[in-house]
Amino acid sequence: MSEVGEVSGRDRAMAEEGQVAQPLEVSRSREDSLAHPVPLPRAVDVVVIGAGVLGLAAAWRLAAGGAGRVLVLERAHVGHARGGSGGPTRIFRAAYPDVRHARLARLAARVDWPALERAAGQVLLHPRPACFFGPSDGPMAEYADAVGRSGAPIERIDALTAELRFPALRFDTVPDPVILDDRGAAVIATADTRAALVRLARAGGATIAEGCAVLALEGGGAGERVRLRVARAEATDVDRPAEDGVSIHAEHVVVATGAWLGALLPALDAAVTPVRQRVGYWKAPGARRALEAQEAHEAPDGCVEPPIWAYVGHGPDDFYYGLPDMGGEGLKAARHCTIGGEHPDTPRDASREAAADRAEMAAVADVLARVLRRPPSTLLRVEHCGYAMAPRERFIVGPVPGRPQVFVLGGGSGHAFKFAPLLGRIASEWVRDGGFLDPEAAALASEWAPSV
Numbered sequence: 001m002s003e004v005g006e007v008s009g010r011d012r013a014m015a016e017e018g019q020v021a022q023p024l025e026v027s028r029s030r031e032d033s034l035a036h037p038v039p040l041p042r043a044v045d046v047v048v049i050g051a052g053v054l055g056l057a058a059a060w061r062l063a064a065g066g067a068g069r070v071l072v073l074e075r076a077h078v079g080h081a082r083g084g085s086g087g088p089t090r091i092f093r094a095a096y097p098d099v100r101h102a103r104l105a106r107l108a109a110r111v112d113w114p115a116l117e118r119a120a121g122q123v124l125l126h127p128r129p130a131c132f133f134g135p136s137d138g139p140m141a142e143y144a145d146a147v148g149r150s151g152a153p154i155e156r157i158d159a160l161t162a163e164l165r166f167p168a169l170r171f172d173t174v175p176d177p178v179i180l181d182d183r184g185a186a187v188i189a190t191a192d193t194r195a196a197l198v199r200l201a202r203a204g205g206a207t208i209a210e211g212c213a214v215l216a217l218e219g220g221g222a223g224e225r226v227r228l229r230v231a232r233a234e235a236t237d238v239d240r241p242a243e244d245g246v247s248i249h250a251e252h253v254v255v256a257t258g259a260w261l262g263a264l265l266p267a268l269d270a271a272v273t274p275v276r277q278r279v280g281y282w283k284a285p286g287a288r289r290a291l292e293a294q295e296a297h298e299a300p301d302g303c304v305e306p307p308i309w310a311y312v313g314h315g316p317d318d319f320y321y322g323l324p325d326m327g328g329e330g331l332k333a334a335r336h337c338t339i340g341g342e343h344p345d346t347p348r349d350a351s352r353e354a355a356a357d358r359a360e361m362a363a364v365a366d367v368l369a370r371v372l373r374r375p376p377s378t379l380l381r382v383e384h385c386g387y388a389m390a391p392r393e394r395f396i397v398g399p400v401p402g403r404p405q406v407f408v409l410g411g412g413s414g415h416a417f418k419f420a421p422l423l424g425r426i427a428s429e430w431v432r433d434g435g436f437l438d439p440e441a442a443a444l445a446s447e448w449a450p451s452v
């Protein structure tokens, strides 16, 4: 299995043809321990397909909850760049335009993240100031209404108060702004979270097998075992699994395959649209000055670190967000792209790819110039990653109709990381008890249900 930045045979061949595959690079420092092939059992109690954050969270809860022999099968490796769970950070927020999502975020913050942090013995959510804003004739009006009814620790503030609380942001460029101060927001340390879930799942007895692609999934009617066809692949060359696979039987299967949902469950193919994301990391002038000043034991004169922020404008793709510099990665900023659609496995032309990166980063830089008092000028790198968009950004969580032994945990729609420990608990409760025990989750169950 290759390490960071190493190029697989397929990538090399494509590069020679002027195409580039999505690189599978990721910081592997804590994830290397998974790099050794593990023997595959032929029968287990539960198979989790996909080791993105949702699959890992389900595996942890299942293993820790005594679900028996749990096997996680991942065709690539934990944290890889074609999936939805890579990269260093995510936003935790309760600011949502739907009161049920706002309540669900509160529940995750109150119950599920603390449970994970306690079990892991480390902090995974790092509280930071957060401001969500946009014109009053856009969706922010719905956000304000929903959070007002949710009981979340979010305050609607006027522009003057916002200038004082968030001196790094500009509000004078937004006509008649609606501004929310989300005091429960945090930056999620995603590599730590992935590593903690892996550790905890394994401590509970789960086996995590990277480089193992599920090629087919059969059975799973009431009381019927599920049969899986599984082939090994180099985890960095996932498009070429070995042709001869092995059969594995399971009492239950959790399908957490993100943008690849339709490959195993063709009846659900239309339920998820893969949408490519381009995320920029900029050199953070403010944060650097703060650090230098700190080292020189001086006050950070005039230096203000941007908070977590989101500008929610008009139309589905006029939504931009940013995160402060965490651990020297730079200021993160991107557009929340929800429409378009491009499969993560599609080979790409290198020059078109670079041009698309440039165009997207120019659009993000325009917004940074409008919303930050001291916009960064140096782009450090562009990260690629994929959303699995479901209609109306709802998750797809529930048993496959007619196949109650097969549970879908997906449709992350660009906002599921914050809910991962909660969704993992829901999947494990379903496997154990056959239902949604949590009232907040039950309130959304009918909308989440996979429909074929």
Ligand SMILES: Cc1cc2nc3c(=O)[nH]c(=O)nc-3n(C[C@H](O)[C@H](O)[C@H](O)COP(=O)(O)OP(=O)(O)OC[C@H]3O[C@@H](n4cnc5c(N)ncnc54)[C@H](O)[C@@H]3O)c2cc1C
Pocket (backbone or CB within 6 Å): 049, 050, 051, 052, 053, 054, 055, 073, 074, 075, 076, 077, 080, 082, 083, 084, 085, 086, 089, 090, 091, 092, 212, 213, 214, 215, 256, 257, 258, 259, 260, 263, 264, 277, 279, 385, 386, 387, 409, 410, 411, 412, 413, 414, 415, 416, 417, 418, 419
């Ligand atoms: C740029 C970006 C920014 C985001 N920002 C936020 C944010 O700020 N806050 C937030 O809460 N959420 C955010 N999200 C969303 C969140 O990160 C995702 O919803 C979540 O990580 C999706 O996890 P997943 O496990 O469903 O999917 P994935 O991480 O894609 O995992 C699915 C896994 O299944 C594997 N797989 C597929 N098919 C097979 C097969 N046949 N056999 C074996 N394995 C298979 C894949 O290789 C993959 O690893 C963001 C997402 C992106 C991309």
